Amino acid sequence: xxxxxxxxxxxxxxxxxxxxxxxxxxxxxxxxxxxxxxxxxxxxxxxxxxxxxxxxxxxxxxxxxxxxxxxxxxxxxxxxxxxxxxxxxxxxxxxxxxxxxxxxxxxxxxxxxxxxxxxxxxxxxxxxxxxxxxxxxxxxxxxxxxxxxxxxxxxxxxxxxxxxxxxxxxxxxxxxxxxxxxxxxxxxxxxxxxxxxxxxxxxxxxxxxxxxxxxxxxxxxxxxxxxxxxxxxxxxxxxxxxxxxxxxxxxxxxxxxxxxxxxxxxxxxxxxxxxxxxxxxxxxxxxxxxxxxxxxxxxxxxxxxxxxxxxxxxxxxxxxxxxxxxxxxxxxxxxxxxxxxxxxxxxxxxxxxxxxxxxxxxxxxxxxxxxxxxxxxxxxxxxxxxxxxxxxxxxxxxxxxxxxxxxxxxxxxxxxxxxxxxxxxxxxxxxxxxxxxxxxxxxxxxxxxxxxxxxxxxxxx
Numbered sequence: 001x002x003x004x005x006x007x008x009x010x011x012x013x014x015x016x017x018x019x020x021x022x023x024x025x026x027x028x029x030x031x032x033x034x035x036x037x038x039x040x041x042x043x044x045x046x047x048x049x050x051x052x053x054x055x056x057x058x059x060x061x062x063x064x065x066x067x068x069x070x071x072x073x074x075x076x077x078x079x080x081x082x083x084x085x086x087x088x089x090x091x092x093x094x095x096x097x098x099x100x101x102x103x104x105x106x107x108x109x110x111x112x113x114x115x116x117x118x119x120x121x122x123x124x125x126x127x128x129x130x131x132x133x134x135x136x137x138x139x140x141x142x143x144x145x146x147x148x149x150x151x152x153x154x155x156x157x158x159x160x161x162x163x164x165x166x167x168x169x170x171x172x173x174x175x176x177x178x179x180x181x182x183x184x185x186x187x188x189x190x191x192x193x194x195x196x197x198x199x200x201x202x203x204x205x206x207x208x209x210x211x212x213x214x215x216x217x218x219x220x221x222x223x224x225x226x227x228x229x230x231x232x233x234x235x236x237x238x239x240x241x242x243x244x245x246x247x248x249x250x251x252x253x254x255x256x257x258x259x260x261x262x263x264x265x266x267x268x269x270x271x272x273x274x275x276x277x278x279x280x281x282x283x284x285x286x287x288x289x290x291x292x293x294x295x296x297x298x299x300x301x302x303x304x305x306x307x308x309x310x311x312x313x314x315x316x317x318x319x320x321x322x323x324x325x326x327x328x329x330x331x332x333x334x335x336x337x338x339x340x341x342x343x344x345x346x347x348x349x350x351x352x353x354x355x356x357x358x359x360x361x362x363x364x365x366x367x368x369x370x371x372x373x374x375x376x377x378x379x380x381x382x383x384x385x386x387x388x389x390x391x392x393x394x395x396x397x398x399x400x401x402x403x404x405x406x407x408x409x410x411x412x413x414x415x416x417x418x419x420x421x422x423x424x425x426x427x428x429x430x431x432x433x434x435x436x437x438x439x440x441x442x443x444x445x446x447x448x449x450x451x452x453x454x455x456x457x458x459x460x461x
Contacts (some may be wrong), residue, residue: 106135113145122149140170147179156183172201177208190281214283217242217273220261223288229362230292231261236275244273251285265362266294297366298322300356304347308374311417312410314454315345315354315371323360333357333368343453346409346420347375349382375410377417379438382407385419389434392443392460402426411435411446411455420446434460 129146150159197209220233242258326334
């Protein structure tokens with residue numbers, strides 16, 4: 001269609017010239033038919049009148065005696081012809097008025113549009129829809145059928161143009177968004193869908209655009225200063241892929257793919273990350289900067305002071321969060337291969353030296369702290385105490401042939417001191433440990449209670 005004012009080509013679906021704004025005038029098809037019908041009717045009347053005139057001329061040769069009757073007959077025929085012509089004109093005009101009324105009736109024309117669309121005659125539906133819109137530009141239904149007709153003919157640009165114009169009038173109609181998404185999807189225009197999602201009300205249409213929205217990754221830890229190694233997790237809602245960089249560059253699909261927590265050691269590091277969802281939509285970038293400071297490893301604090309003891313004490317070290325406490329009793333410095341401090345630790349008989357160190361998760365070791373003890377329990381001696389354990393087991397019916405009993409540690413509870421006796425068979429220590437009262441010689445079983453950092457007594461069976 002050409003604009004009559006400026007001559008610009010106007011695409012189907014537009015009601016105004018895109019250049020000068022001139023309104024497109026719709027010319028009804030039936031007006032041409034009406035004009036042709038009127039011309040035909042006038043022609044037929046003219047022919048009838050001409051035939052009547054010719055008859056008059058012929059009648060002039062009729063004898064006088066018959067002229068009176070002939071004239072009367074002619075008059076009657078002429079009157080009948082005029083009545084017939086009048087009836088034809090009345091019927092024609094009535095028909096034309098009805099057609100005009102129907103043509104400009106919104107209900108009639110919308111019904112015609114619906115029939116054409118349902119029948120799959122989309123070209124006719126487009127033509128009718130544009131006429132319906134000219135009758136009532138504010139009606140949404142005709143515009144939707146116009147857009148759907150273009151869509152059915154795979155004329156997606158025209159369908160999109162109609163829908164975008166319609167969205168200005170009905171910005172809360174979900175069906176318009178759905179139709180636009182369908183058009184953009186078939187054109188592979190994801191960017192337009194993203195722009196459309198920003199135009200929509202997020203609270204109302206979030207589910208409609210959820211597969212096209214790619215949210216930026218979230219970090220398990222806020223940026224800032226940290227002491228010791230940190231493992232940073234990156235998280236996203238739903239599915240997709242996270243890409244990240246640690247060198248300051250912008251992340252893209254060629255960057256490192258996030259699969260496991262990012263471990264940061266000493267120094268400053270900026271993590272930059274994006275999320276690409278299953279539709280290939282990129283999120284905005286998210287980034288955080290972490291400064292990992294090497295901690296000054298805490299030194300162990302031994303609660304049981306060095307010295308000479310006649311009443312045994314448990315060896316205790318203060319709790320720490322800087323790492324794990326390890327200790328040795330052979331004069332070497334502790335390592336991760338040494339014994340891990342787990343209370344209670346009984347005090348050895350005689351002289352002993354304990355060395356303690358804290359080793360962090362990153363392997364950093366603190367300075368070594370040592371403590372020396374000299375324990376001598378008053379009362380029966382340790383060999384006699386070991387013999388009492390053997391004798392007690394024999395009286396209980398135990399076969400202790402070849403077993404050895406050794407007192408290596410001391411323990412006290414309340415005002416009583418005890419020897420801790422271990423049983424060995426073939427050089428291998430057995431599970432049951434015994435306690436012998438250094439004053440009375442009474443024998444008990446004794447078991448370690450890690451929850452309270454002490455020992456529990458039991459009866460020898």
